[in-house]
Amino acid sequence: xxxxxxxxxxxxxxxxxxxxxxxxxxSGDLSVYWYQQxxxxxxxxxxxxxxxxxxxxxxxxxxxxxxxxxxxHSELNLSSLELGDSALYFCASSPxxxxxxxxxxxxxxxxLLVL
Amino acid sequence: AQSVTQLDSQVPVFEEAPVxxxxxxxxxxxxxxxxxxxYPNQGLQLLLKYLSGSTLVKxxxxxxxxxxxxxxxxxxxxxxxxxxxxxxxFCAVMHSGGSNYKLTFGKGTLLTxxx
Numbered sequence: 097x098x099x100x101x102x103x104x105x106x107x108x109x110x111x112x113x114x115x116x117x118x119x120x121x122x123s124g125d126l127s128v129y130w131y132q133q134x135x136x137x138x139x140x141x142x143x144x145x146x147x148x149x150x151x152x153x154x155x156x157x158x159x160x161x162x163x164x165x166x167x168x169h170s171e172l173n174l175s176s177l178e179l180g181d182s183a184l185y186f187c188a189s190s191p192x193x194x195x196x197x198x199x200x201x202x203x204x205x206x207x208l209l210v211l
Numbered sequence: 212a213q214s215v216t217q218l219d220s221q222v223p224v225f226e227e228a229p230v231x232x233x234x235x236x237x238x239x240x241x242x243x244x245x246x247x248x249x250y251p252n253q254g255l256q257l258l259l260k261y262l263s264g265s266t267l268v269k270x271x272x273x274x275x276x277x278x279x280x281x282x283x284x285x286x287x288x289x290x291x292x293x294x295x296x297x298x299x300x301f302c303a304v305m306h307s308g309g310s311n312y313k314l315t316f317g318k319g320t321l322l323t324x325x326x
Contacts, residue, residue: 098254129313139301141313154313186254193312197243197262197305200314202254 100203108209114175119187127193128170134183146193213238217317232287234302242304244285249299
């Protein structure tokens, strides 16, 4: 158990809908990362937050947005869903989110299926 | 930009045999290197990482990896595998000293250990 929790575990929805994925980082970690794992694209970095502020953006679609709240939990919002958004979404956390090679601890993921 | 190539998508081996999972990376700047393991229906767990110093890095579960700067490789090895090592293994890089602390992952290698 990494100490990172994600809810829900599974989500089934229809095209065009909007969903929210939630992540609670390890106690004391200030930085949260979101990754998408799909069969065709593999594991891809979406976005990073540090202590409530956006720090880095990766291959995140404009239909997707995220935020980190004062209690440090984070939410990833996916809207106007398409079939291709079906994937496993991971959240990871690290203590400081600096480029020192610190370990990112991954949650169990949320499996999203868009029908 | 950096990229990671895992040369084998699948590696089948017999129990107690040695195994090597190959990883090459491409980057114009210095990087940190990581190996993560993903067991079925679970999140990613760090096996080991190379930040600096000795090029031979020891990790959990008897795994080790060797950083070779001239060949831009970071191959993962285990002298004797167990059935329980069956999982997907991901090599990843992080730009050292940059402002973007994302992990860039390879496509993964599925290690299957047969009795």
